[in-house]
Amino acid sequence: MSAAGTGPAAAAMQVPMLDLQAQYRPIRDAVIDAVTRVCDSQRFIMGPEVEGMERELAAYLGVAHAIGVSSGTDALLLAMMALGIGPGDEVVTSTYSFFATAGCVARLGARPVFADIDPVTFNIDPAATAAALSPRTRAIIPVHLYGQSADLDPLLDLANRAGVPLIEDAAQAVGATYKGRMVGGFGRVGCFSFFPSKNLGAFGDGGLVTTSDDALAASLRRLRVHGADRQYYHDVIGGNFRLDALQAAVLRVKLPRLADWTEARRRNAARYDRLFADAGLAGRITLPVTAPDRYHIFNQYVVRVPDRDAVKAHLEARRVGCAIYYPVPFHEQACFAYLGYRAGQFPHAEKAARETLALPIYGELTAEQQQYVVSVVAEALERTA
Numbered sequence: 242m243s244a245a246g247t248g249p250a251a252a253a254m255q256v257p258m259l260d261l262q263a264q265y266r267p268i269r270d271a272v273i274d275a276v277t278r279v280c281d282s283q284r285f286i287m288g289p290e291v292e293g294m295e296r297e298l299a300a301y302l303g304v305a306h307a308i309g310v311s312s313g314t315d316a317l318l319l320a321m322m323a324l325g326i327g328p329g330d331e332v333v334t335s336t337y338s339f340f341a342t343a344g345c346v347a348r349l350g351a352r353p354v355f356a357d358i359d360p361v362t363f364n365i366d367p368a369a370t371a372a373a374l375s376p377r378t379r380a381i382i383p384v385h386l387y388g389q390s391a392d393l394d395p396l397l398d399l400a401n402r403a404g405v406p407l408i409e410d411a412a413q414a415v416g417a418t419y420k421g422r423m424v425g426g427f428g429r430v431g432c433f434s435f436f437p438s439k440n441l442g443a444f445g446d447g448g449l450v451t452t453s454d455d456a457l458a459a460s461l462r463r464l465r466v467h468g469a470d471r472q473y474y475h476d477v478i479g480g481n482f483r484l485d486a487l488q489a490a491v492l493r494v495k496l497p498r499l500a501d502w503t504e505a506r507r508r509n510a511a512r513y514d515r516l517f518a519d520a521g522l523a524g525r526i527t528l529p530v531t532a533p534d535r536y537h538i539f540n541q542y543v544v545r546v547p548d549r550d551a552v553k554a555h556l557e558a559r560r561v562g563c564a565i566y567y568p569v570p571f572h573e574q575a576c577f578a579y580l581g582y583r584a585g586q587f588p589h590a591e592k593a594a595r596e597t598l599a600l601p602i603y604g605e606l607t608a609e610q611q612q613y614v615v616s617v618v619a620e621a622l623e624r625t626a
């Protein structure tokens with residue numbers, strides 16, 4: 242067996258894809274206190290917990306306004322509603338992301354227009370984005386996929402020259418930076434998710450919209466509560482995008498710990514890199530690459546492997562959690578057939594959909610567990626050679 246602990250002799254163990262219990266145990270008392278505080282107040286919708294969370298996250302992210310909402314999906318939907326996007330409009334985004342990115346565009350009656358990805362970072366390719374623009378483009382949505390910022394300077398330049406807003410889909414990227422600044426504050430608006438599996442996860446659905454535009458922030462807040470500035474008086478038609486106070490209270494407990502949790506993920510990513518190199522797998526597996534001007538928070542640690550599905554099956558048989566983000570690009574989804582795209586049109590995204598596999602990366606993952614993961618990946622690659 243190598244120094245990395247590879248080979249069939251490695252002792253069997255179970256490594257989950259995510260272990261939320263391991264994160265919860267050290268903060269259990271603080272979380273219970275926060276939840277009890279909300280229960281004792283009997284103020285469950287909006288209120289001081291949400292306002293406190295919004296202030297704290299605005300300071301953390303370096304933005305003027307942070308607006309708590311019901312989910313990351315609703316953050317995207319609300320942002321586009323506030324920007325007036327609707328029927329007849331086009332929104333350019335990546336074809337390779339979680340469904341909400343494109344689904345929210347279509348829900349508003351606008352047309353999602355897809356662009357291919359950079360095969361190294363998996364984020365939207367600025368050159369492909371430029372080629373997708375048209376006179377009907379009303380917004381550009383880059384996705385900071387897997388916890389690494391998209392290449393924002395050229396995308397911001399494109400948006401400025403086209404006279405359209407840039408909406409950052411930062412659902413997987415709370416705490417990620419681009420050239421030293423937190424994502425979510427570069428575009429006209431940023432959208433975050435607090436789904437439980439995220440680096441900063443609630444105990445259910447939750448999301449955040451960020452902006453430094455005072456007028457836009459006022460519109461977002463109005464639309465969040467059915468378009469009303471005061472109860473029962475509606476100037477516009479909005480929706481119910483409110484954040485529960487219980488979720489805000491949990492997030493307030495977690496936020497001060499986020500930096501340490503993120504650094505633990507980054508250490509685990511670096512350890513994986515060393516273990517895979519020590520196992521001699523550099524030529525058989527493609528590891529994540531972090532651009533030099535970015536701080537990657539590793540919401541996912543995503544590798545490329547040959548015969549991905551067989552490798553995944555072997556890992557699962559050896560009790561190693563893993564996942565595919567994402568098996569079907571948007572342009573190949575049945576619900577978007579009406580857009581008229583064809584297979585082969587976005588080759589980098591299609592290749593990523595065939596090859597990528599996410600491995601466990603949560604901060605509480607131990608060195609022993611990582612050694613086991615690498616050993617099982619090595620076994621799988623030997624079987625599929």
